[in-house]
Amino acid sequence: MCCWDRGCAAGVISTLVHELSIACDLVEAVAEAAQRAGARRVTKVHLKLGVLSGVEADALLFCYDIAAQGTLLEGSQLEVVMMPVVILCPHCGVPRELPSIQDFRCPVCGTPSHQLQQGREIEIDGIEIESEDEPTDVIHANGRQEKP
Numbered sequence: 001m002c003c004w005d006r007g008c009a010a011g012v013i014s015t016l017v018h019e020l021s022i023a024c025d026l027v028e029a030v031a032e033a034a035q036r037a038g039a040r041r042v043t044k045v046h047l048k049l050g051v052l053s054g055v056e057a058d059a060l061l062f063c064y065d066i067a068a069q070g071t072l073l074e075g076s077q078l079e080v081v082m083m084p085v086v087i088l089c090p091h092c093g094v095p096r097e098l099p100s101i102q103d104f105r106c107p108v109c110g111t112p113s114h115q116l117q118q119g120r121e122i123e124i125d126g127i128e129i130e131s132e133d134e135p136t137d138v139i140h141a142n143g144r145q146e147k148p
Ligand SMILES: [Zn+2]
Pocket: 089, 090, 091, 092, 093, 106, 107, 108, 109, 110, 111
């Protein structure tokens, strides 16, 4: 939180408010799914975060712990997987992963494209829970449950 020293606390706070509201939505959605699955508590949440989602992973992790307090998610771990930007190249006709978000051009042929295929998502990829009768359960985003 080096920003405090540089007198731009307002920027830090507005960033945190943004991430806190996302963290609250996330915790709420996961708690609901966990409850439906009969969870005693949630141990881990896997989240896909697009690099263009506007969410800072560090700030989100910080807010997650706050938002999780007093819920089934308290003490659980949030694992964030950053998703790179993928555009659809109109020339090649296939999705291409961008090495940098500074340049929206196909890395193969150089054609500019703004047809975003991936990179803005804030998506729960799966959650791990402890239920009354079973020690651990994994719930996937598609609703499938499996034993580890
Ligand atoms: Zn191309």
